[in-house]
Amino acid sequence: MTSISSPAQLEYGLDTLFGRITKSVECRVGLEAVQDDPYRFALRVPAPLPENLDQAKTVVVWVEGRRLQGTVRHAERLDDESLKLEVEPD
Template sequence: MTIVSSPAHLDYGLDTLFGRVTKSTECRVGLESVEGDPMRFAVRIPAPLPEDLEQAKTVVLRVNGRCLAGTVRHSQRLDDDSLKLEVEPD
């Protein structure tokens, strides 16, 4: 169930040979609960996506005056070309 669908600012961390690199993007997001794990939340980002977002290890999301941050535990490309990231909050 989507609980928010709004414009957002997303910072995401990537692990590289030179350490962690942080990138940013403005996008629309949907926030969802994760079935079977009430501590996690899922972020659904519709296409078009930054090409490297699927490899994100961490996210900081600013949406509707809220700031959500955590570690990406699972990413999944969906049939509609959107990306779903399951996040464990910090």
């Protein structure tokens, strides 16, 4: 398991009754490979979680000098209260 230690800028899109809104936060994240799918990546965010992050449809993250973005295909709350988002790059 990847340790969560990298500070990042995270933007995430939420679908609402009024259309898509984007939220932006600074938080710590971990990047992980997705088992059996080398194309996707997983983003792990520790608690306390940014508001409504578990409902994100899209994410853009700047971490360790890289910019990663894509569509959230799966979100899972883990036993340690962190959130794991499986992301398919755009």
